[in-house]
Amino acid sequence: MANKKAANAASASSFDSASLNYTKEDFKAKIVHHLHSTLGTSENKATKQSWWKATCAAVNELVYERLTQTQQTHANKDTRAVHYLSAEFLMGRLTANNLHNLHLFNVCSDALKDLGINLTDLCEEEPDMALGNGGLGRLAACFIDSLATLNLPALGYGIHYENGLFRQEIHNGRQIERPDSWREYGNPWEICRPESIQEVALGGYVETIYSEKDGSLKKVWHPAQKIKGVPWDIPVVGYNGTTVNILRLWESKAPESFDWDVFNAGGYVDAQAEKARAETISKVLYPNDSTEAGKILRLVQQYFFSACSLKDILRRYKRAHTLASGKVDYSEFANKIAVQLNDTHPTIAIPELMRIFVDEEGLGWEEAWNICYKVFSYTNHTLLPEALEKWPVYIFERVLPRHLEIIYEINRRFLEGECERVFPGNDFIKAKLSLIEEGSTRMVRMGNLCVVGSHKVNGVAAIHSKLVKEDLFPEYAQIWNDKFCNVTNGVTPRRWMLSCNPELAKLYTETLGSDEWVTKLDKLKDLKKYADNADFQKKFMAIKHANKVKLATVIKAETGIEVDPNALFDIQIKRLHEYKRQQLNLLYILALYRRVLENPDLEMTPHVFIFGSKAAPGYKMAKDIIYAINKVGERINNDARIKGKIKVVFMPNYRVSLAEKLIPAADVSQQISTAGYEASGTGNMKLAMNGAITLGTMDGANIEIVEEAGEENNAIFGLSVDEVKSVKANGYNPWDYYNRDHEIKKALDWLDSDYFTPGFPGELAGIKRALLEGGDTYLALADFRSYSDAHARLEKMYANKKGWAKSAILNSITMGKFNSDRSIQDYVDQVWSLETCLVK
Ligand code: T68
Incomplete structure (x- = not known):
């Protein structure tokens, strides 16, 4: 039911889009007007940046109108809404996306052309909003696009980091981190909302007050510090543009009042220092993907944005549900409010809501809990033990004693209640399920708190959700079987096809005679009959080639490396992690290089290996792998003997806007994680949609991708999840592979020489050590031979031009399932039970 409603809502609005009434002349006038009266400059003096901001201001006229309409409609109807709490929103650039979603891209482009400006160039002026590390943050960005597109009442809540993910420079092959000040020169998309400032407390102690009257004990938290949360709103424009939701990001400030006493005592300097400390909270995004830093500031960040967001939610709820008596009616709370926890980062919202209900609003514990767990649901994004958040109890005592x-x-209530009922007297299981880990340093287990405090727990791909239920939380699943579910990830086709690959989008729209596929990606399946059609194949491959030509220019500009657009473009873009196995890709490159050296006449398709990847600044092995890729690349790219058959490119500063250039130009998409380790992956979906063939393991969403696109159209290799488990259980010994496989041995020994680092032998030997002495945790050597065979199959496929075109087309047009609109609809049906709300 809800499923159908949402689908209809999205299509119905495509016909009444007011933006269709905007003409080129209107747009020109608006841009020039804003250039003059918003930017205070004139056509002959304006910089590109001024033109960009004037264009944004013109777009915002429409955006703000619809934002107001949407918010009023939601308030008047008192709609149930989902609140997506995420420490990260990796938004990238917004200009092209907003124009597309408002159907204004072409009008705007024509208007600017008349003014002598190129829109695509102008879009390059916008700094990426890089408020996230990788997949988890980008998923949140795709999800809020889909929520608005499906006309669902939703708010995103996060942190207004002053510095997003570091900018990566490569100096002599090594990663250097530089600050990313994305809003240094202003951001035209955000609106500060001082009227909605919130204040949250930290530290201090808890007083227990005994009531003479009824003998009860009341807890009073006396915090040591207050922090002000200043909201910045980013309008989230749905495709077709009628619903404009809000992404609300909190900036931390010192409250005005706090420093007066210190000031008066002559403590000007101390007061300034205190102020700086308050502002530190939202200063910088932690750059760790899949590992926990365990720093106090990080817990403070998590509490800061969760508490500000809950206060904001409560403020809105109270406006509609305060009785004449002045009392708030909380009986409707769980019917009106859904809160999705994007990983464990906002978990602290669960005890915070309990604290507000019990300590501030006077609800009884049971009444409060009955509301609380119905409100929350939790998405798990990883099984890696080092990424499962735990906080030392002593840190909690200091920062959040109540x-x-x-x-x-x-x-206590969980262990004595549900846990005891299902596992009576079983202290071993109780210790495992406890929210507190005992030991020399007692820890609070945030994942366990999420499971106990939510009504739904989901993984992000079918295999991952199965492992969450069966391997990570099996005893919880025995207690609450129905709590666990799967929602396979998706990505928005607006950004990841329509906007980043306009020529392919045009081909699809023209061939289908409709652009319906932009919301209903399944419609692309109707193109199946063209997969074999010579004319369609020709057009499809010409678009791919043109995208490769463009990328070659970018590569040359960024790295100085010349690549041939006729070569096979083989792309691995994602965070650097040993489980994602960039080192396996590198080992294959080494083996291939040796093959060419040993046989200079070797027939092979010229092959360009392209990497884009940031390493966590403290993750030494990841940084060593980046260095190795660059050093090996340097040697190979300059070796005349191999006649350009292999090129290795490391693109610096991988980010959303760079992904938008790489993805449309990919022939091959490398998704080669050790099976069982990549929760889902979302780059795999974006690449396949744009006609890349997956070279991948049966891991995460790869499994579902090849289920849709056909294994015969991809190159699948390696151990399965079960095989990985059994290899590990039987005592894996990487030396066996080293000793038995000549190519593996040669490649590893090469890293242990100075062949790639002349004069500095052993600089790359750390990788060899990790794979041998280190035990090769992620089974790169075990999968090497099968990986190499898969490469050989790809080569053969690529040699058959028609066959390749067919496979690439089939990959692209069968990705309907991986539309994030579908993921959101799954959340609506399984987790949130939301209703769509059309905005006039
Ligand atoms: C990713 N996780 C998964 N984490 O690795 C990926 N972690 O398989 C999945 O597709 C994606 O989430 C979306 O579900 C992350 O990106 C982080 O970025 C992260 C950040 C901070 C702390 C821990």
Whole structure:
């Protein structure tokens, strides 16, 4: 039911889009007007940046109108809404996306052309909004696009980091981190909302007050510090443009009042220092993907944005549900409010809501809990033990003493209640399920708190959700089987096809006679009959070639490396992590290079290996792998003997806007994680949609991708999840592979020489050591031979031009399932039970 409604809502609005009434002349006038009266400059003096901002201001006229309409409609109807809490929103650039979603891209482009400006160039002026590390943050960005597109009442809540993910420079092959000040010169998309400022507390102690009247004990938290949260709103424009939701990001500030006493005592300097400390909270995004830093500031960040967001939610709820008596009616709370926890980062919202209900609003514990767990649901994004958040109890005592008490109480009731009922007297299981890990340093387990405090827990691909249920939380699943579900990830086709690959989008729209596929990606399946059609193949491959030509220019500009657009473009773009196995890709490059050296006449398709990847600044092995890729590349790219058959390119500063250039130009998409380690992957979906063939393991969403596109159209290799488990259980010994496989041995020994680092032998030997002495945790050597065979199959496929075109087309047009609109609809049906709300 809800499923159909949402689909209809999205299509119905495509016909009444007011933006269709905007003419080129209107747009020109608006841009020039804003150039004059918003930017204070004139046509002959304006910089590109001024033109860009004037264009944004012109677009915002429409955006703000619809934003107001949407918010009023939602308030008037008192709609149930989902609140997506995420420490990261990796938005990238917004200009092209907003124009497309408002159907204004062409009008705007024509208007600017008349003014002598190229829109595509102008879009390059916009700094990426890089408020995220990788997949998790980008997923949140795709999801809010889909929520608005499906006309669902939703708010995104996060942190207004002053510095997003670091900018990566490569100096002599090594990664150097530089600050990313994305809003240094202003950001035209954000609106500051001082009227909605919130204040949150930190530290201090808890007082227990005994009531003479009824003998009850009341807890009073006396915090040591207050922090002001200033909201910045980013309008989220749905495709077709009628719903404009809000992404609200909190900036931390010192409250005005706090420093007066210190000031008066002559403590000007101390007061300034205190102020700086408050502002530190939202200063910078932690750059760790899949590992936990365990820093106090990170917990403070998590509490800061979760608490500000809950206060904001409560403020809105109270406006509609305060009775004449002045009392708030909380009986409707769980019917009106859904809160999705994007990983464990906002988990602290659970005890915070309990604290507000019990300590501030006077609800009884059971009444409060009955509302609370119905409100929350939790998405798990990883099984890596080092990424499962745990906070030392002593840190909690210092930062959030009252929340710790509440967590203890949730734990006590859980262990004595549900846990005891299902596992009576089983102290071993109780210790495992406890929210507190005992040991020399007692820890709060945030994942366990999420499971206990939510009504739904989901993984992000079928295999991952199965592992979440069966391997990570099996005993919880025995207690609450129905709590666990799957929502396979998706990505928005607006950004990842329509906007980044306009020529392909045009081909699809023209061939189908409709652009319906932009919301209903399944429609592309109707193109199946053209997969074999010579004319269609020719057009499809010409678009791919043109995209490769463009990328070659970017590569030359960024790295100085010349690549031939006729070569096979083989792309691995994602964070650097040993489980994602960029080192396996590198080993293959080494083996291939040796093959060519040993046999200069070797028949092979020229092959360009392209990497884009940031390493966490403290992750030494990841940084060593980047260095190795660059050093090996340097040698190979300059070796005249191989006649340009192999090129290795490391593109610096991988980010959303760079992904938009790489993805449309990919022939091959490398998705080669050790099976069982990549929760889903979303780059795999974007690449396949744009006609890349997956060279991948049966891991994460790869499994579902090849289910849709056909294994025969991809190159699948390597151990399965079960095989990985059994190889590990039987005692894996990487030396066996080293000793038995000549190519592996040669490649690893090469890294242990100075062949790639002349004069500095052993600089790359750390990788060899990790793969041998280190035990090769991620089974790169075990999968090497099968990986190499898969490469050989790809080569053969590529040699058959028609066959390749057919496979590439089939990959692209069968990705309907991986539309993030479908993921959101799954959340609506399984987790949120939301209704669409059309905005007039
Ligand atoms: C990714 N996780 C998964 N984490 O690795 C990927 N972690 O398989 C999946 O497709 C994606 O989430 C979306 O579900 C991450 O990106 C982080 O970025 C991260 C950030 C901070 C702390 C831990």
